[in-house]
Amino acid sequence: MEGAPARGDLYLEGDRIAAVVPGDPAPPWAGRVEREIDAASYWILPGLIQTHLHLCQTLFRGVAEGRDLCRWLQEVIWPWEAALEPETIALAAEAGIRELLAGGTTTILDMGSTRHTEVILETAARLGIRGFFGPALMDRGPEPARPLLRPGEESLRELGELARRWEGAENGRIRLALCPRFVPSVSDGLWRELASSTEFAGLPIHTHGSETQEEVREVERLTGKTPPAYLAGLDGAQGRIKMAHGVWLSAEDRNHLHRAGTAVVHCPGSNLKLASGLADVRTLRREGITVGLGADGAACNNRLDAFSELRLAGYIQGLLHGPESVSAAEILRLVTLEGARVLGLEDQIGSLKAGKCADLVLLDPHLSDNPWAAGDGWESPEAFLVFAGGRELVRETWIAGRPVYRREANDLVDEAQDRNYRAARRRLAERAGYA
Numbered sequence: 001m002e003g004a005p006a007r008g009d010l011y012l013e014g015d016r017i018a019a020v021v022p023g024d025p026a027p028p029w030a031g032r033v034e035r036e037i038d039a040a041s042y043w044i045l046p047g048l049i050q051t052h053l054h055l056c057q058t059l060f061r062g063v064a065e066g067r068d069l070c071r072w073l074q075e076v077i078w079p080w081e082a083a084l085e086p087e088t089i090a091l092a093a094e095a096g097i098r099e100l101l102a103g104g105t106t107t108i109l110d111m112g113s114t115r116h117t118e119v120i121l122e123t124a125a126r127l128g129i130r131g132f133f134g135p136a137l138m139d140r141g142p143e144p145a146r147p148l149l150r151p152g153e154e155s156l157r158e159l160g161e162l163a164r165r166w167e168g169a170e171n172g173r174i175r176l177a178l179c180p181r182f183v184p185s186v187s188d189g190l191w192r193e194l195a196s197s198t199e200f201a202g203l204p205i206h207t208h209g210s211e212t213q214e215e216v217r218e219v220e221r222l223t224g225k226t227p228p229a230y231l232a233g234l235d236g237a238q239g240r241i242k243m244a245h246g247v248w249l250s251a252e253d254r255n256h257l258h259r260a261g262t263a264v265v266h267c268p269g270s271n272l273k274l275a276s277g278l279a280d281v282r283t284l285r286r287e288g289i290t291v292g293l294g295a296d297g298a299a300c301n302n303r304l305d306a307f308s309e310l311r312l313a314g315y316i317q318g319l320l321h322g323p324e325s326v327s328a329a330e331i332l333r334l335v336t337l338e339g340a341r342v343l344g345l346e347d348q349i350g351s352l353k354a355g356k357c358a359d360l361v362l363l364d365p366h367l368s369d370n371p372w373a374a375g376d377g378w379e380s381p382e383a384f385l386v387f388a389g390g391r392e393l394v395r396e397t398w399i400a401g402r403p404v405y406r407r408e409a410n411d412l413v414d415e416a417q418d419r420n421y422r423a424a425r426r427r428l429a430e431r432a433g434y435a
């Protein structure tokens with residue numbers, strides 16, 4: 001059943017998938033069954049994986065419109081991130097995780113702000129999501145970045161404390177990532193220390209690169225190299241770097257990515273919204289580069305919905321290579337097995353297979369506006385999900401064998417939560433000098 005749609009039964013035991021038994025009806029399983037869920041009218045997908053997000057920006061939705069990356073960062077995002085306090089970052093993480101779970105996303109690679117990462121980790125542990133988290137590292141930058149900057153030594157010390165407390169916590173559900181924000185915001189010395197440190201050798205390195213032409217020029221000015229070339233030259237970083245965007249890449253850049261085992265995370269919604277450009281995912285994949293998908297953040301998208309990203313990824317590939325180049329099944333893999341591969345977790349998540357984590361999304365095609373079409377002989381289930389699907393289809397989301405979202409049981413926010421989020425936004429606006 002791995003990869004291809006099929007009818008059958010799925011058995012869970014503890015936090016794992018115990019067996020996948022195909023058939024219509026499926027033959028009885030030899031094991032003991034304690035509780036049965038009738039999901040005959042549902043589609044079950046492995047939990048969706050988004051490999052580039054900023055939970056800390058969830059309360060910034062809609063406040064940084066109409067700007068390109070550079071103005072977006074300098075005029076709004078950095079001042080608002082600098083205004084975050086433990087209470088507001090906790091609410092941002094909570095709102096973001098609830099939105100993700102309600103949309104079937106079960107695993108994320110998150111980049112925090114430069115402070116209060118502990119709070120994001122506590123919120124993720126409490127709400128049940130799986131993921132890698134870490135503070136954004138910034139030790140250099142222009143004037144608007146100043147309040148966020150921290151000396152490298154201080155960041156490394158904090159990373160050590162966070163790793164000791166959190167790496168592998170909650171039965172391996174919570175992991176740490178090193179998150180140098182992008183080449184211009186991290187000094188060469190800190191980049192090299194991060195990459196070569198034996199203390200952090202097992203942690204992925206999550207960054208942004210080749211997002212806009214302006215950024216590529218800035219990296220060339222600072223280092224004499226393009227972002228992929230610079231990253232490929234870091235000793236100890238081989239196979240560990242997850243680079244969000246990869247929009248502006250030459251053939252030589254792709255060669256560097258391949259050689260260094262750098263994965264790219266495609267963020268089509270963010271790239272279109274900030275008018276950064278169109279990433280050529282098909283060429284990356286054909287050249288053997290691992291590619292995942294992510295919504296980036298609520299401040300540049302403005303949804304955290306894997307289905308929206310899938311659709312946009314399909315459209316962009318069609319535009320670049322012609323509609324015949326687009327396979328919905330291939331696009332869907334960006335948030336399942338390919339996403340797992342980006343994180344090095346392909347033996348744990350990303351498909352429905354005995355022994356893997358019981359991370360599932362139960363989709364109900366009848367919640368669609370056009371359920372009559374869903375997956376009949378004329379339309380494949382994958383095409384339906386990628387081009388007609390949305391988070392409105394999600395009935396339940398399960399992580400590690402536990403339901404973490406049920407449509408009827410938890411609406412996105414209750415009124416009290418809603419008030420908290422609004423109050424937090426007002427406070428951030430005031431602190432950032434916007435109100």
Ligand SMILES: [Zn+2]
Nearest residue numbers: 054208244296
């Ligand atoms: Zn980002």
